[in-house]
Amino acid sequence: MRRVLLVGNPNVGKSAVFNRLTGARVIVSNYPGTTVEFTKGKMRVGSEAAEVIDLPGTYSLEPTSKAEEVAFKALDELGEGDVIVNVVDSTNLERSLGLTLQLMKYRKPMVVALNLWDEARHTGVTIDAALLEQTLGVACVPLVALTGEGVKVLVESISRPRVPTFEYEDSTRWDEMARIVGKVQVVAHRHHSLMERLGDVSLKPFTGALIALLVLGASFETIRLIGEGLIGHVFEPFFERVWAPLMLRLSGALGSGGFLHDLLIGKLSNGKIDYGESFGLLTTGLFVPFGAVLPYVFAFYLVLSLLEDSGYLPRLAVLLDRFMHVVGLHGMGIIPMLLGLGCNVPGALAGRIVESERERFICTTLMAIAVPCMAQIAMVVGLAGRHGALALAMIFGTLFLVWLVLGAILNRTLRGESPELVLDVPPYRIPYLRGLLKKVWMRVASFVREAVPFVLAGVFLANLLYVLRIVDLVGQIAAPVIVGVLGLPQEAAGGLVMGFLRKDVAVGMLMPLHLSFRQTVVASVVLAVYFPCVATFAVMLRELGVVRMLKASAIMVATALVTGGLLNLVLWATLG
Amino acid sequence: MTRTVSLAEMKEGREGIVRELAGGLAFTRKLEAMGLRLGTKVMKTSGSPLRGPVTVRAGNMQLALGYGMASRVMVEIQVEERGRRDA
Numbered sequence: 001m002r003r004v005l006l007v008g009n010p011n012v013g014k015s016a017v018f019n020r021l022t023g024a025r026v027i028v029s030n031y032p033g034t035t036v037e038f039t040k041g042k043m044r045v046g047s048e049a050a051e052v053i054d055l056p057g058t059y060s061l062e063p064t065s066k067a068e069e070v071a072f073k074a075l076d077e078l079g080e081g082d083v084i085v086n087v088v089d090s091t092n093l094e095r096s097l098g099l100t101l102q103l104m105k106y107r108k109p110m111v112v113a114l115n116l117w118d119e120a121r122h123t124g125v126t127i128d129a130a131l132l133e134q135t136l137g138v139a140c141v142p143l144v145a146l147t148g149e150g151v152k153v154l155v156e157s158i159s160r161p162r163v164p165t166f167e168y169e170d171s172t173r174w175d176e177m178a179r180i181v182g183k184v185q186v187v188a189h190r191h192h193s194l195m196e197r198l199g200d201v202s203l204k205p206f207t208g209a210l211i212a213l214l215v216l217g218a219s220f221e222t223i224r225l226i227g228e229g230l231i232g233h234v235f236e237p238f239f240e241r242v243w244a245p246l247m248l249r250l251s252g253a254l255g256s257g258g259f260l261h262d263l264l265i266g267k268l269s270n271g272k273i274d275y276g277e278s279f280g281l282l283t284t285g286l287f288v289p290f291g292a293v294l295p296y297v298f299a300f301y302l303v304l305s306l307l308e309d310s311g312y313l314p315r316l317a318v319l320l321d322r323f324m325h326v327v328g329l330h331g332m333g334i335i336p337m338l339l340g341l342g343c344n345v346p347g348a349l350a351g352r353i354v355e356s357e358r359e360r361f362i363c364t365t366l367m368a369i370a371v372p373c374m375a376q377i378a379m380v381v382g383l384a385g386r387h388g389a390l391a392l393a394m395i396f397g398t399l400f401l402v403w404l405v406l407g408a409i410l411n412r413t414l415r416g417e418s419p420e421l422v423l424d425v426p427p428y429r430i431p432y433l434r435g436l437l438k439k440v441w442m443r444v445a446s447f448v449r450e451a452v453p454f455v456l457a458g459v460f461l462a463n464l465l466y467v468l469r470i471v472d473l474v475g476q477i478a479a480p481v482i483v484g485v486l487g488l489p490q491e492a493a494g495g496l497v498m499g500f501l502r503k504d505v506a507v508g509m510l511m512p513l514h515l516s517f518r519q520t521v522v523a524s525v526v527l528a529v530y531f532p533c534v535a536t537f538a539v540m541l542r543e544l545g546v547v548r549m550l551k552a553s554a555i556m557v558a559t560a561l562v563t564g565g566l567l568n569l570v571l572w573a574t575l576g
Numbered sequence: 577m578t579r580t581v582s583l584a585e586m587k588e589g590r591e592g593i594v595r596e597l598a599g600g601l602a603f604t605r606k607l608e609a610m611g612l613r614l615g616t617k618v619m620k621t622s623g624s625p626l627r628g629p630v631t632v633r634a635g636n637m638q639l640a641l642g643y644g645m646a647s648r649v650m651v652e653i654q655v656e657e658r659g660r661r662d663a
Contacts, residue, residue, distance in 0.1 A: 060609035091636045095611035123636055174613055187635070199638070203622040203631050204588070318640045322628035330642065331629065420642025421629050424610060427638075 002050040008087035010057030011426050013115045016145035017087050018054040025442050029308035032424050036352035046159045061102045083161045084110040090120035093185055097177045109161035110138045117142040124188035132184045137165030146432050195428045208319045223299040230295035239291045244273045276511040285459035288508050289452045296378040300342050301443040309431035321421045327407025328362045330421040336363050340371040344536040358416045365552045368532040370403035379507035380524045387517045395524045458505035487568040488519050499527050518571040522564050530560035579655045583630050584647035591619045592651035599648045
């Protein structure tokens with residue numbers, strides 16, 4: 001099959017073009033490095049099907065980073081009939097053309113997509129596309145991939161691409177480029193726009209820090225408000241008033257007991273359904289993902305998507321750069337951490353945004369250990385909330401300390417140095433509402449599709465663990481650690497075993513134990529730190545390889561024991 | 577009168593022209609590919625304390641560079657002639 005390769009600088013909108021060409025849905029954001037894997041899809045070119053490949057962004061074809069190597073290799077493997085679609089940022093023609101000229105050396109059929117055409121116009125950049133086309137000898141198509149303007153012409157051009165005719169000496173590449181840009185582009189003089197001023201203010205240390213506090217504070221409050229609001233006004237009323245009576249009736253129909261009853265409904269407390277304690281597939285199994293977790297997942301992704309699409313995240317990366325160097329990462333290391341707060345799986349994947357193997361190890365390990373996912377956070381809020389805000393502050397404060405101290409230790413002990421930040425800071429953009437909502441929907445849908453089956457499996461397994469008395473067995477074997485070191489009741493073994501599969505269900509299994517303040521804090525922290533859930537583990541294994549994953553696992557277990565033990569001691573000493 | 581300073585030393589808000597990329601081939605190539613070349617007109621938009629990163633604007637784009645890199649990008653700036661005390 002014929003292949004269509006999307007190549008371009010980071011953050012020029014390749015993924016948006018990909019979505020337009022294939023009708024697929026991949027995540028599009030406003031920061032360089034959103035796409036770290038290469039994504040494949042199908043499109044129709046003329047009467048045949050073609051494979052479209054969305055490559056990670058690259059500034060040049062001299063492979064200096066992993067992403068660039070990927071692009072380099074894919075280009076080398078180009079065959080007969082394959083087409084290069086070079087996506088160009090019209091607002092930054094000069095930089096984009098550097099790559100275009102390098103691509104021309106391949107002498108392959110090619111099309112240039114002049115993306116962000118509308119933004120270029122707004123910023124006073126006029127490009128003579130026809131003249132550029134004449135000069136380069138390949139079709140140059142003005143495009144607004146986000147809204148779809150120009151896509152038809154692009155698809156047509158892809159069906160009859162031309163081999164570039166433009167020739168130049170390698171040593172004169174920049175001169176040639178400057179000459180072409182001078183010929184085809186006119187830039188109107190203009191004053192800095194309000195958005196630009198705002199952009200600069202949010203980069204300067206003092207004002208930037210104030211804005212960051214404001215943005216993060218507002219984000220936190222928004223997530224809390226939406227999450228709590230949805231639970232209080234929509235999900236809890238539904239589960240209490242509609243679903244619970246229904247389940248009670250089903251319970252009666254099933255004879256109020258027996259294997260099937262206990263599996264579906266679980267145990268009733270005082271003849272009522274208690275979603276925290278029943279542990280039936282249709283009660284706790286549905287309440288955990290939909291009643292407790294989904295509202296927060298939705299709220300989190302709404303806020304995260306806003307931050308991503310506005311272009312704030314790269315600015316946060318610049319502001320935090322100096323601080324992130326304490327843990328051996330540069331500023332962009334904050335992105336995997338933020339994504340990990342939603343779900344550790346995309347967080348682990350985003351580890352590729354940092355360049356070196358060393359950084360990727362630190363980044364992925366720290367994220368897996370000290371960044372709890374939204375599902376876990378939501379459940380911890382439910383569990384520890386009973387003991388008040390102090391318990392929550394201690395749990396998340398401890399996790400932050402673990403992140404900081406462990407990161408600093410890894411940075412000191414691992415050989416090598418971490419590279420410096422080199423980052424293209426995109427302009428602020430007003431998020432395109434339809435795109436934003438689509439992205440939130442994609443993420444929520446993927447939670448429902450991928451996480452909910454795991455939660456149900458987890459609740460099923462929890463029943464099995466109790467029925468087969470595995471919890472007792474593990475509890476007895478691990479008692480020296482669980483009871484002795486961590487100060488938890490032996491039954492907490494159930495939650496710790498479940499944590500390997502699904503952290504939210506694991507926290508749920510702690511609910512019926514009625515833990516004390518100290519136990520709640522210790523258990524919540526240990527559950528976050530000791531090991532990633534199976535889905536995250538699989539991705540980490542792929543990203544790090546067996547040896548490094550073993551190393552990471554050893555660090556996790558050791559950190560959990562040390563942190564949990566210390567925390568238990570400190571709390572015991574201060575609270576008794 | 578002009579003077580050459582590094583991006584790291586340059587004052588916030590000042591403009592200048594890149595005259596030298598004082599580093600190895602990988603460094604030069606990376607910056608060139610990202611749009612920072614000899615002759616590029618830049619304006620420093622921010623610096624940060626404790627040898628934190630520096631940001632510059634060039635045309636429609638804005639780049640952030642770590643302090644070490646910024647101190648190897650040499651920029652020619654205009655300086656006013658002042659303090660000439662001679663007759």
